[in-house]
Amino acid sequence: MSLFFQQVLNGLTLGSVYSLVALGLTLVYGILHIPNFSHGALFMAGAYAAFFASTALGANYWVALVFAAVVTAGIAVLSERLVFSRLRDKPPLHDMIAAIGLLLLIEAIAQAIWGADFHRLREPYPGIWQWLRINAGLVMPIQRGIIIAGAVVLMIALHLFLTRTTTGATIIAMAQNREGASLVGIDLTRVSMITFAISGALAAVAAVLFVPISLIFPAMGNLVILKAFVIIILGGMGSVPGAILGGMVIGLVESFGAFYVSTDMKDVIAFAALVLILSLRPEGLFPGYAR
Amino acid sequence: MLRCEGATLDYGSYRALDGVSVHVEAGELVVMLGANGAGKSSLFLAISGLRRLKAGAIRLGGRDLAGAKPSAIVEAGLVHCPEGRKLFPGMSVEKNLRLGAYVHRRDPARSEEILDEVFGMFPILREKRHDPAGSLSGGQQQMVAIGRALMGRPKVLLLDEPSLGLAPLVVKQVLEAVKAINAAGTTVLLAEQNAFAALQIADRAYVLENGRIVMEGEPATLLRDEGIRRAYIGA
Numbered sequence: 001m002s003l004f005f006q007q008v009l010n011g012l013t014l015g016s017v018y019s020l021v022a023l024g025l026t027l028v029y030g031i032l033h034i035p036n037f038s039h040g041a042l043f044m045a046g047a048y049a050a051f052f053a054s055t056a057l058g059a060n061y062w063v064a065l066v067f068a069a070v071v072t073a074g075i076a077v078l079s080e081r082l083v084f085s086r087l088r089d090k091p092p093l094h095d096m097i098a099a100i101g102l103l104l105l106i107e108a109i110a111q112a113i114w115g116a117d118f119h120r121l122r123e124p125y126p127g128i129w130q131w132l133r134i135n136a137g138l139v140m141p142i143q144r145g146i147i148i149a150g151a152v153v154l155m156i157a158l159h160l161f162l163t164r165t166t167t168g169a170t171i172i173a174m175a176q177n178r179e180g181a182s183l184v185g186i187d188l189t190r191v192s193m194i195t196f197a198i199s200g201a202l203a204a205v206a207a208v209l210f211v212p213i214s215l216i217f218p219a220m221g222n223l224v225i226l227k228a229f230v231i232i233i234l235g236g237m238g239s240v241p242g243a244i245l246g247g248m249v250i251g252l253v254e255s256f257g258a259f260y261v262s263t264d265m266k267d268v269i270a271f272a273a274l275v276l277i278l279s280l281r282p283e284g285l286f287p288g289y290a291r
Numbered sequence: 292m293l294r295c296e297g298a299t300l301d302y303g304s305y306r307a308l309d310g311v312s313v314h315v316e317a318g319e320l321v322v323m324l325g326a327n328g329a330g331k332s333s334l335f336l337a338i339s340g341l342r343r344l345k346a347g348a349i350r351l352g353g354r355d356l357a358g359a360k361p362s363a364i365v366e367a368g369l370v371h372c373p374e375g376r377k378l379f380p381g382m383s384v385e386k387n388l389r390l391g392a393y394v395h396r397r398d399p400a401r402s403e404e405i406l407d408e409v410f411g412m413f414p415i416l417r418e419k420r421h422d423p424a425g426s427l428s429g430g431q432q433q434m435v436a437i438g439r440a441l442m443g444r445p446k447v448l449l450l451d452e453p454s455l456g457l458a459p460l461v462v463k464q465v466l467e468a469v470k471a472i473n474a475a476g477t478t479v480l481l482a483e484q485n486a487f488a489a490l491q492i493a494d495r496a497y498v499l500e501n502g503r504i505v506m507e508g509e510p511a512t513l514l515r516d517e518g519i520r521r522a523y524i525g526a
Contacts, residue, residue, distance in 0.1 A: 166396055173379045173390055180377030182341060184443060185365030185394035 002137040007255050013144040013213075015251025016151030020206035021224055022231040022243040023158065024199030030175045030238025031195050034084055034095045038102035039203055040225025046072040046204025047216045048110050051119055061124035065208045069201040075106070076200025077193050085192065103221075111218040119216040121208070147209045154205060155244055158198070162240070171195055175238065223267065230274045236284040246285065249273075292317040292478050293338070293369070293447045297347035300330075300337050300502075307333040309502040310347065315447065315480050320473040322489045322510075323482045324523055325499035331482040332374050334499070335449045339371035340364045351447065366394045368446035374455065374482075376436040380425025384416055387424045387435050391442030402442060409438035412468060430461035437468060447478045454485050466492055486523035490514055498523075 021043055028036045049068035053059040059067060079102055087094045129140040162168035173181040174191045182188055207220075214220075231250055235242020250270050257269030277285065293315040300308040308330050315321045325331045336342040338349055340361040349356045351369050359367070379387050388409060392402040410417035413434040419427060424435050433453055440448055450469060454462040462485060470492040473479045483489035490496060490510040498506040498519065506513065513519050 166393070169382075169386060169390055170393065172382065176379040176381055177377050179341065179373065180379060181390075182361045183339060183365070183371050183373055183377060184391050184439065185362040186390075187360065187362045 003259070005136065006138055007259050008252070009138060009140055009144065010259075011252035011255035012248065013147050013251070014254055015248035016148050017206050017210045017247075018224070018227055018231055018251050019244045019247025020151050020154060020202050020209075022228040022235070022247050023155070023240065024202040025225075025228045026232045026235070026238055026240060026243040027171070027195055028199050029232065030240075031171060032084065032192060033092070035092075035099065035229070036084075036199070037096065037099040037225065038079060038106065039199065039228065040221030041103045041106035042072050042076055042200045042203040042221070043207045043224055044110060044216075044218065044221035045075055045106055046200075046207035047121070047211045047220060048114060049204065050208040050211070051114075051121055051216055054121060061121075061208075061212075064121075065205060068204040068208050072204035073197040073200040076196040076203075080192055080196040084196075085189070103225075107218045107221075114218075116218060121211045121216065123212040141213065143209075143212045147213075150205065150209050154202065158202075159240070167194065227270060230271065234274065234277055234285050239284075242285065249285075292319075292352055293480065294350045295334070295338065295347065296350075298334065298337060298344055298349060299346040300333050300342055301345050302333075307502050308337065308344075311499070311502070311504055312347075313480075313497055313504060313507075315478055317478055318473075318476065319494045320470070320479045320481065320492060322486075322493040322496040323480060323499055324484075324486050324489070324496055324513075324519075325482070326484065326522070329499045330502040331499055332451055333502070335371055335373070335451050335480075335482060338364075338449060339369065362394060365443050368444065369449070370440045370443035370445035370447075371449040372436050372440035372451065372453065374451040376432050378424040378432055378435055378439070381423055383421050384424050384427070384435055385420040388416075388438050388442050391439035392444075395442075395444060401444075405442055405444065409441055412471065413438060430457050430465065433457060433461075433465055434468070437465070437472075441472065441477075445477055447480065448472065450479060450481045452482055452484065454483065454488070462488060484523070486519070487514075 021039065025036060025039050028034055046068040049071040050064040053064035053067040054061065083098050083102060084095060087098055123143045125142040125146070127142055129142055129145055132138045132140045162172055170181065170186045170191050171194065173186060174188060178188065227250055231246035232243055234249065235246030250273070253273045254266045254270045258266040261269060295311055295313050298308050298311040299306070311330070311334055323331050323334070333342065337344050340356065340359055344357070351367055354367060356364055379390065388406055389402070392405065395402055415431055416434055416438060419431065424432060427435065437450070437453065453465050453469065457465065466488055469479060469481060481489060490513060493510045496508065496510055496513050497504050498513070506519070
């Protein structure tokens with residue numbers, strides 16, 4: 001039984017990271033209808049920004065986290081200003097190609113600066129959670145607890161921001177009716193920039209939470225972004241609760257697949273689950289679940 | 292108050308507006324008649340800054356609106372209640388209304404008063420304030436749209452086809468609300484296909500056909516005109 005719960009814990013850890021990445025992706029898609037393939041590069045950029053802050057600047061983990069969020073939000077806003085806002089009236093294919101171009105560009109820049117080697121960000125609190133090991137026989141590295149707690153805190157903060165603040169309301173208004181939002185005097189440029197900033201910051205935080213138990217390398221965002229797309233398709237494109245639940249589903253499927261089937265098969269299983277769920281429910285798991 | 296001079300708008304090679312000149316004086320209720328595709332909505336979208344004119348000028352109280360952002364135009368006191376309502380369907384009625392006051396977010400006290408006035412004008416909205424706007428009937432959604440526009444504190448209110456698709460009794464109710472809004476001091480430019488009903492409440496009217504103004508006059512004159520009667524009233 002404890003092996004089962006061990007997988008649940010692992011699944012929630014992975015799911016937390018996926019959910020945070022998918023949230024940013026779904027926000028941008030819901031509001032601007034841009035399938036932002038370069039979102040994976042933001043995830044990677046966040047990891048390198050934190051790596052830079054902690055090695056070159058000697059920042060501690062939490063300072064590095066904030067630094068990465070700010071830098072990556074800046075990169076996301078720049079990409080909106082310089083690329084996506086200029087393609088607003090062009091066919092959707094142009095957004096997609098531009099996004100892939102951006103992905104490759106950001107990846108190439110990271111590789112030029114830091115090389116193709118793997119890097120590590122040290123765990124801020126090494127070790128495992130003793131209480132869980134003694135009382136439940138579960139091995140829970142502290143970093144995994146930080147990932148889950150961090151994701152939950154961010155999700156709650158995002159939810160409160162979107163539903164309780166005027167700026168949050170302008171984001172939802174733009175998602176629900178772009179022209180209506182314009183007519184009440186909402187500045188769509190500003191909302192687009194805020195949305196990209198949030199999506200970049202979420203991707204960066206997800207990366208900085210994740211890399212102490214993983215590795216930093218230029219292509220690290222690729223598989224994550226692919227899975228994030230799987231998640232937002234599963235959850236219903238543009239749906240915030242769908243992104244969270246979809247992320248958890250994929251995280252759990254992966255960790256159970258890795259344990260009960262084979263570690264080598266975990267990505268296969270995640271994508272097989274996508275194909276299966278979509279063939280049964282082409283509209284996603286949460287169709288019409290209002291943003 | 293509001294003045295368009297030679298407004299010309301192209302969609303690609305299609306000319307939607309061809310030298311349209313109209314003016315609405317302070318306190319007036321002016322009706323813009325015209326069939327589907329005559330250019331009424333194009334004119335309104337151009338006035339509120341959502342479409343860019345090819346030629347001509349639009350002035351609000353002497354201020355040139357050319358190149359102004361939609362948000363700046365709302366702030367200047369020109370609010371557009373669009374055809375098809377363009378509500379935020381997943382948000383509550385109250386939130387829709389409050390977003391109408393977005394440009395006045397630094398003066399929430401006055402917005403509370405206006406919200407109360409809107410609820411006074413449309414009591415059903417107070418009852419349904421927590422329901423998603425998308426769940427309301429067409430007439431009620433139109434009330435939300437008008438209420439949302441009023442929350443923007445318009446000096447000039449553009450109303451695009453508020454009666455479209457509504458039952459006759461509801462049309463009457465909506466047009467009475469428009470008349471009351473005008474009587475309370477708001478200048479109104481109203482686009483309508485429902486000519487007979489609209490002319491009853493208008494001070495003046497224009498007729499738009501194929502992107503051009505073909506007639507202007509008092510409601511009584513237009514109601515007597517044989518061509519108008521045939522085209523818009525069916526009698």
